[in-house]
Structures are given as C-alpha cells and as structure tokens.
Amino acid sequence: MRAIRVFNQVPVLKDGQIDKQAEKHIRFLKAVHPQLTDEYWNEGRVELRPIKRDAKLKDYLRSFGTWHFGDKDVAELSKFLQQINGKGVDLYFSAFAFDYSMDVFKKDGKKYEKGKINNDNALFTSILPMDFDSITAEEFLIEKQRTPKGKLKRKMPKRILKFLR
Numbered sequence: 001m002r003a004i005r006v007f008n009q010v011p012v013l014k015d016g017q018i019d020k021q022a023e024k025h026i027r028f029l030k031a032v033h034p035q036l037t038d039e040y041w042n043e044g045r046v047e048l049r050p051i052k053r054d055a056k057l058k059d060y061l062r063s064f065g066t067w068h069f070g071d072k073d074v075a076e077l078s079k080f081l082q083q084i085n086g087k088g089v090d091l092y093f094s095a096f097a098f099d100y101s102m103d104v105f106k107k108d109g110k111k112y113e114k115g116k117i118n119n120d121n122a123l124f125t126s127i128l129p130m131d132f133d134s135i136t137a138e139e140f141l142i143e144k145q146r147t148p149k150g151k152l153k154r155k156m157p158k159r160i161l162k163f164l165r
Contacts (some may be wrong), residue, residue, distance in 0.1 A: 010054070010086050010088050011086070013085050013086075015082075018081050018082055018085060021081055022074065022077050022078045022081055029046055029069075029093065030069065032095075033046055033095055035068070036068050037068070038068050044095055044097045044124075045066065046065065046066055046093060047064065047065040047093065047095075047096070048064040048080065048091055048092070048093050049092045049094065050063070050084050050087075050091055051091075051092060052088065053088045053089055054088025054089070059087065061083070061089065062080075092143075094125065095124075095125070096122065096123075096124065097122075097123040098118075098121040098123055099121045100114070100121075102120070102121045
C-alpha cells in the first residue's frame with residue numbers, strides 16, 4: 001500500500017524541476033491548442049492565470065500569455081513559473097482570440113486600448129477550470145468575474161456548477 005503524502009506547505013521547486021514543469025505545461029497546451037505549435041502569430045492566445053489561495057500572499061502576480069511557443073515564449077514561461085514558485089496559488093488556463101484590427105469604443109465614446117480583449121472584439125474564449133484543492137464553485141465564479149474589464153460575468157450553467165463541486 002502506498003503511503004499518503006500530506007502537503008501542509010507549498011513546495012518550492014528547484015530550477016530543473018521548474019524547467020520540467022514548463023515542458024509538461026507546453027506539451028499539454030500544444031495538445032489542447034495545436035495552433036501554439038505555429039512559428040508565427042495566430043489569432044488564438046493562451047493565458048495562464050495565478051489565483052491567490054494564500055491569504056498572506058501580498059505579491060501582485062501577473063498572468064502569462066502567449067500566441068505560440070517560440071524560444072522567447074518558453075523562456076518567459078519558465079520565468080513566470082519561477083515567480084509563482086513556492087507561492088500559494090491555483091493556476092488556471094484559458095484561451096481566447098480577438099480582432100486586433102477592430103477599433104472598439106466604450107459607452108462614453110472613448111476608445112478601448114489597442115490589444116485588449118473586450119465584448120465587442122472577442123472572437124472566441126474558453127476556460128478549463130481544474131479543481132485540485134477544493135475551491136468552491138462560488139469562489140471560482142468570483143475569480144472568473146475578475147477577468148479584464150469584468151467581462152464574461154454570465155451565470156455558469158448548473159451542470160458545470162455541479163461538476164465543480
């Protein structure tokens with residue numbers, strides 16, 4: 001019988017472990033989003049978003065995003081994983097695309113910042129929540145509503161809420 005390991009603190013990975021973790025992330029993301037294997041910019045972007053789970057964590061944690069996995073992107077992913085190493089975070093990923101060339105205006109007539117996704121220029125978006133530490137559906141919805149400009153605040157279907165419990 002295997003011994004059960006209990007983690008009562010966030011593990012701190014060594015550099016080699018972080019590189020291996022980055023390789024596994026890339027392999028998974030390319031399997032799910034094959035466009036990331038392209039050598040050129042494409043419409044679909046993937047974002048890895050750290051969600052703070054440790055109440056004492058005061059650091060501002062920036063998300064990692066990429067349009068493809070070139071050498072620079074792989075190095076940036078390793079740097080991102082190093083920055084969240086040993087910190088109490090959940091890591092979510094999402095994929096989205098938007099029409100970069102579109103000029104989009106706010107209700108007050110001001111132009112949205114170029115290069116930012118919003119309801120008007122979005123082409124598609126998807127999110128895959130993975131619960132490894134008993135985050136509740138309500139906590140997930142709160143974090144989901146923190147997306148840029150508060151977008152995607154729709155109610156989550158009951159069948160997904162049931163899945164998250």
